[in-house]
Amino acid sequence: MEILRNIPLNSLTTLRLGGPAAYLSHIASIEVLREAIEWAQGKNLPLMVLGEGSNVLAPDEGHEGLVLIMNIKGLHVIETGSVVELVACAGENWDGLVKYAIENGLYGIENLSGIPGSVGATPIQNIGAYGTEIKNMIKWVEIFDSKTMKTVKLYNNECGFGYRDSIFKKPQSRSLIVTRVCFTLKKHGILNTSYRDVSNYFKEKDVKPTLISLRTAILSIRGKKFPNLYKVGTAGSFFKNPIIRKKDLEILLKTYKDLPFFEIDEDKDKVKIPLAWILEHVCNMKGWKRGNFETFSKHALVFVHSGNGTTKELKEFASMVAQCVKEKTNIDIQPEVTYL
Ligand code: EPU
Numbered sequence: 001m002e003i004l005r006n007i008p009l010n011s012l013t014t015l016r017l018g019g020p021a022a023y024l025s026h027i028a029s030i031e032v033l034r035e036a037i038e039w040a041q042g043k044n045l046p047l048m049v050l051g052e053g054s055n056v057l058a059p060d061e062g063h064e065g066l067v068l069i070m071n072i073k074g075l076h077v078i079e080t081g082s083v084v085e086l087v088a089c090a091g092e093n094w095d096g097l098v099k100y101a102i103e104n105g106l107y108g109i110e111n112l113s114g115i116p117g118s119v120g121a122t123p124i125q126n127i128g129a130y131g132t133e134i135k136n137m138i139k140w141v142e143i144f145d146s147k148t149m150k151t152v153k154l155y156n157n158e159c160g161f162g163y164r165d166s167i168f169k170k171p172q173s174r175s176l177i178v179t180r181v182c183f184t185l186k187k188h189g190i191l192n193t194s195y196r197d198v199s200n201y202f203k204e205k206d207v208k209p210t211l212i213s214l215r216t217a218i219l220s221i222r223g224k225k226f227p228n229l230y231k232v233g234t235a236g237s238f239f240k241n242p243i244i245r246k247k248d249l250e251i252l253l254k255t256y257k258d259l260p261f262f263e264i265d266e267d268k269d270k271v272k273i274p275l276a277w278i279l280e281h282v283c284n285m286k287g288w289k290r291g292n293f294e295t296f297s298k299h300a301l302v303f304v305h306s307g308n309g310t311t312k313e314l315k316e317f318a319s320m321v322a323q324c325v326k327e328k329t330n331i332d333i334q335p336e337v338t339y340l
Helices: 030-042 094-103 121-125 196-205 211-225 246-255 275-282 311-329
Strands: 004-008 020-027 047-050 063-070 075-080 083-089 138-145 150-155 176-186 243-245 270-272 293-296 299-305
Touching: 020 030, 030 063, 030 138, 030 176, 063 176, 083 094, 094 176, 094 211, 121 138, 121 176, 196 211, 243 246, 246 270, 275 299, 275 311, 293 311, 299 311
Parallel strands: 020 063, 047 063
Antiparallel strands: 004 020, 075 083, 083 176, 138 150, 138 176, 243 270, 293 299
């Protein structure tokens, strides 16, 4: 186990924000994880867990304890008839796994192509895009509990999955570190091309949807909407899309008659509305810039950091956005990005 000192968190997060981590260790196995946790506990240092840092906001003060960079690699394939289980370690790159599945003719995660981050982050956030949510493919999540120092498997129904939410985000789960995830994929599946951007793509290109062409479609759609992570600081959507009661929707539709909304499976009395639409059409905040931060010119919900800002500034920027939404629609919005 190697412990590094004084590593800037802004070099480890795609928003490129955050002060120094006093200690940092790259974790390549469960044994090293155990050793690193014992080392930190011996010194009474708090732990912070990071994967690829693509959906987190790190504090300007940094972290006074030990940062664990989850880098455990490995993939195990279990075939049972028409179903194939992919058991992937937390440190595998998510899109690498999607590509592997597609190249091997496995259905289920193709719509989640191109999402940045590691496998270990996917259940925490219950990642979703273009009509697919990862909770529908997760069989179990293996965690290492830093309280009991034991590895435990949590089955899907024990994970508390919701829209961009899970038990792993709750304060009482702070001691749980995701080490492996088992995804159930199909050898013969049905492609979901119903999301508007996706169906438009296939109409315009006049190509037949296949696993491969669907991946190409998603990567192309994402390429047009998201800034390049390697060029600017970003974490994708900064806020969640709000879920509101249908009776509140009725009121909003009186003023904003074009406001889009989507039915949700979880609750028939509520709808999800695209915050990007409100930011663009109600708050006039698409491409809105203050200091070192702006809402992306091609997608208003995606925040961009030009490189010299601070987390404090971004929080102020985000609260100005939230305030406008509250004033114009009376909706309280919640961050999608995890504040560390
Ligand atoms: N829209 C605007 N202005 C914009 C962008 C979008 O008015 O600048 C409107 C359009 O009407 C569009 C609607 O908003 O039809 C929805 O936009 P989009 O399809 O881009 O999706 P989204 O609701 O903004 C969500 C997820 C994304 C995911 C996409 C595609 C959240 C918070 N965001 O965005 O996930 O990639 O759907 O499925 O749920 C992420 O979680 O970080 C993320 C990027």
